[in-house]
Amino acid sequence: MSQLTVHDPRGYPPNVIGKRLAARPQSLVGKTLYLVDCLFDNSEAFMDQLKRWFAQHLPSVDIRMIKPRESWVDDPAMRQKIAADGHAAVLGVGL
Amino acid sequence: MQLENAGVPSVAVHTDVFARLARSVARMNGMPRTRQAFVPQPVVDKTPQQLRGYIEGLDPTTKRPFMQEVIEGLSRPLDEEDLKGLSFDRSTPRLVEPGTEDDLQRLFLDNGWTDHLPVTLPTEQRVAAMLKGTSHQPDKVVGRMRPTAYREFWELTVEKVAVNAVMAGAKPKYLPVILAHAASGITARSSSTTSLAMTTVVNGPIRDEIGMSSGIGALGPYNHANATIGRAYQLLSINGQGGSVPGDTYMGTLGNAYNYSATFAEAEERSPWRPFHVQKGYKPTDSTVSIFFGGRYTASGFGPRATWKEKFIRCLTSIDHNQAPLIVMDPIVARLFADLGFDSKEKLTTWCAENAMMPAREYWDDQWVQTLTHPLAVAGVEPFASKLKAAPDALVAMYEPEEINIVVVGGETQGAWRMIGGSYRNATVLVDAWR
Numbered sequence: 001m002s003q004l005t006v007h008d009p010r011g012y013p014p015n016v017i018g019k020r021l022a023a024r025p026q027s028l029v030g031k032t033l034y035l036v037d038c039l040f041d042n043s044e045a046f047m048d049q050l051k052r053w054f055a056q057h058l059p060s061v062d063i064r065m066i067k068p069r070e071s072w073v074d075d076p077a078m079r080q081k082i083a084a085d086g087h088a089a090v091l092g093v094g095l
Numbered sequence: 096m097q098l099e100n101a102g103v104p105s106v107a108v109h110t111d112v113f114a115r116l117a118r119s120v121a122r123m124n125g126m127p128r129t130r131q132a133f134v135p136q137p138v139v140d141k142t143p144q145q146l147r148g149y150i151e152g153l154d155p156t157t158k159r160p161f162m163q164e165v166i167e168g169l170s171r172p173l174d175e176e177d178l179k180g181l182s183f184d185r186s187t188p189r190l191v192e193p194g195t196e197d198d199l200q201r202l203f204l205d206n207g208w209t210d211h212l213p214v215t216l217p218t219e220q221r222v223a224a225m226l227k228g229t230s231h232q233p234d235k236v237v238g239r240m241r242p243t244a245y246r247e248f249w250e251l252t253v254e255k256v257a258v259n260a261v262m263a264g265a266k267p268k269y270l271p272v273i274l275a276h277a278a279s280g281i282t283a284r285s286s287s288t289t290s291l292a293m294t295t296v297v298n299g300p301i302r303d304e305i306g307m308s309s310g311i312g313a314l315g316p317y318n319h320a321n322a323t324i325g326r327a328y329q330l331l332s333i334n335g336q337g338g339s340v341p342g343d344t345y346m347g348t349l350g351n352a353y354n355y356s357a358t359f360a361e362a363e364e365r366s367p368w369r370p371f372h373v374q375k376g377y378k379p380t381d382s383t384v385s386i387f388f389g390g391r392y393t394a395s396g397f398g399p400r401a402t403w404k405e406k407f408i409r410c411l412t413s414i415d416h417n418q419a420p421l422i423v424m425d426p427i428v429a430r431l432f433a434d435l436g437f438d439s440k441e442k443l444t445t446w447c448a449e450n451a452m453m454p455a456r457e458y459w460d461d462q463w464v465q466t467l468t469h470p471l472a473v474a475g476v477e478p479f480a481s482k483l484k485a486a487p488d489a490l491v492a493m494y495e496p497e498e499i500n501i502v503v504v505g506g507e508t509q510g511a512w513r514m515i516g517g518s519y520r521n522a523t524v525l526v527d528a529w530r
Contacts, residue, residue, distance in 0.1 A: 006190065006218050010187040012251075013187070013247065014248070015182070016124070020173075020180050021128060022098075022099045022100075024170050026172075041138075041465045042139050046138055071470060088105065090105070090169070093138045094109065
């Protein structure tokens with residue numbers, strides 16, 4: 001059978017540039033942990049339960065709840081606040 | 096991952112059905128060792144006690160305690176791999192390795208480059224012929240696409256759009272319309288769990304120039320231009336954004352038949368009203384493509400008969416209020432509405448908005464209204480803030496008049512109309528720019 005030469009239909013992706021993770025604290029004791037409610041349906045209830053878990057099991061962790069202004073939209077001001085005032089963050093629930 | 100970039104140790108929590116996707120996104124962002132923890136799907140509709148059970152239970156992807164994943168994710172020391180991330184080149188070749196017709200059809204199917212139907216193979220000769228449909232250079236960048244907001248953009252050139260147009264079976268004279276779809280930057284293959292799909296409407300002289308249909312069966316597979324332009328939009332979206340693969344770059348739980356092809360022309364000459372693109376500020380002599388988001392529901396009827404108001408209200412209040420309708424109606428229906436005094440589309444859509452009401456309690460008890468609209472209401476954005484203040488049983492408007500749109504189409508074999516999920520987000524692209 002004859003051989004055909006055809007085009008690759010895919011577009012052009014950006015190159016992937018490796019990024020390092022942020023340095024970790026040795027423990028969360030005495031640290032400020034932000035729980036970021038990403039505004040998905042019921043994520044606030046999930047984060048509230050997570051806050052209660054920390055209050056019960058790791059009460060020395062200073063838990064602060066925070067939300068972005070909108071779903072699916074980056075909120076630089078929120079990120080700056082977490083970076084300025086927090087030692088770590090848990091984001092959820094969702095993508 | 097932006098918090099990690101800012102020096103904040105983070106753990107992202109997802110439900111387990113998104114594990115493959117979440118890890119893929121982390122890898123494509125150069126941070127494959129992003130710390131993640133997973134709970135069972137779903138979180139929606141679970142009680143606080145059930146959510147507490149998730150937190151005290153196991154991460155279903157690792158079978159380790161969920162909270163152990165969270166705490167270790169935040170405090171486990173970094174190793175060498177964590178520190179360097181992952182860099183790699185993903186350039187795609189212009190041509191694939193030569194092969195037989197059968198081998199290449201299999202390759203395209205296996206690589207996820209198709210809609211799972213056979214394609215016309217994009218040989219160099221066919222692509223060169225397709226490129227004669229535009230005056231633009233093959234290497235000109237047409238637009239960028241991604242399946243969702245947290246993915247990276249890929250770029251599409253004129254040549255890559257032409258390749259996908261060949262695959263769809265399109266003719267060169269359709270290429271400017273297909274390029275306009277690509278230039279929108281709006282993917283036809285959103286990865287949304289809601290199975291979002293796009294419907295596109297072509298207006299202006301290009302409709303007749305290339306033989307598009309606004310007549311009998313215009314929304315079905317009965318016209319070569321409609322069918323292949325719509326299919327090309329799907330294929331260029333798949334390939335122009337890095338794929339549409341279930342579990343990775345596609346998460347629509349039910350799927351959507353509009354993802355095969357959903358493009359038609361407006362019956363401008365047989366409508367009593369202004370064409371859609373003229374409503375949006377374009378000249379009648381302009382040729383445009385307009386994109387409508389949704390495709391998740393259809394309500395239908397005939398008429399308008401004596402009880403049309405009751406029928407319209409019943410349909411409008413039954414559909415998803417998080418996705419405004421695109422109302423498509425046969426010219427027979429449009430002319431009858433005009434006879435009833437609706438001498439513009441705007442007059443009828445205003446009537447629809449004023450009469451489509453629902454209790455505030457039901458309005459807010461919607462997953463996507465909660466996710467997308469509620470934060471705006473809390474921030475004081477109108478009209479949502481007022482709706483949030485409404486008593487639970489008070490009636491609130493489901494839509495604003497400008498959210499509802501009408502396009503006239505059909506072969507006048509029946510006075511039929513449909514309400515299709517189709518939010519318009521100012522996405523109209525000039526075809527003439529791509530001739």
